[in-house]
Amino acid sequence: MTPAKLRALISLYHQADTFITLENLSQRIDDAFVGPLKHTPMDAMIQQQTDFMTLKRLENELERQRMEPKVMEPDMERGRNPSNNRASWSGGMGSRDEKVMEALYGVERGQDGQILPGLDVLLEERERLEEDMEADRQALEEAPKAV
Numbered sequence: 001m002t003p004a005k006l007r008a009l010i011s012l013y014h015q016a017d018t019f020i021t022l023e024n025l026s027q028r029i030d031d032a033f034v035g036p037l038k039h040t041p042m043d044a045m046i047q048q049q050t051d052f053m054t055l056k057r058l059e060n061e062l063e064r065q066r067m068e069p070k071v072m073e074p075d076m077e078r079g080r081n082p083s084n085n086r087a088s089w090s091g092g093m094g095s096r097d098e099k100v101m102e103a104l105y106g107v108e109r110g111q112d113g114q115i116l117p118g119l120d121v122l123l124e125e126r127e128r129l130e131e132d133m134e135a136d137r138q139a140l141e142e143a144p145k146a147v
Contacts, residue, residue: 007119014108014116
């Protein structure tokens with residue numbers, strides 16, 4: 001199987017828990033059709049007002065970003081400042097940040113945010129295991145046989 005097909009198969013496997021089944025069909029229909037009715041026009045207006053960023057807030061955010069380290073471990077900032085987790089790599093990544101992390105580390109993120117191994121990680125682990133098994137076989141062959 002080609003690497004592209006293997007990647008697609010692994011991705012499909014990781015997404016299997018979000019498939020619609022007979023057990024969750026009713027809930028998924030409710031989520032699809034009833035969910036949007038919960039939001040009112042007033043909610044949209046409040047959301048617009050809270051998304052508005054003043055010049056001072058924008059300057060403060062820029063200064064905060066300039067003071068942060070340019071390169072760090074992805075989970076380094078977790079727990080260091082709990083009130084600021086939304087801006088950290090581990091606190092609340094946007095979809096673009098998640099894609100960068102997936103590409104860098106060869107992993108995928110499940111629907112619940114769980115980190116799952118990608119094709120490259122699985123292939124590397126397979127190679128390592130095969131090398132370990134071969135080394136064990138050679139060690140057994142070279143070991144003196146007990147009488």
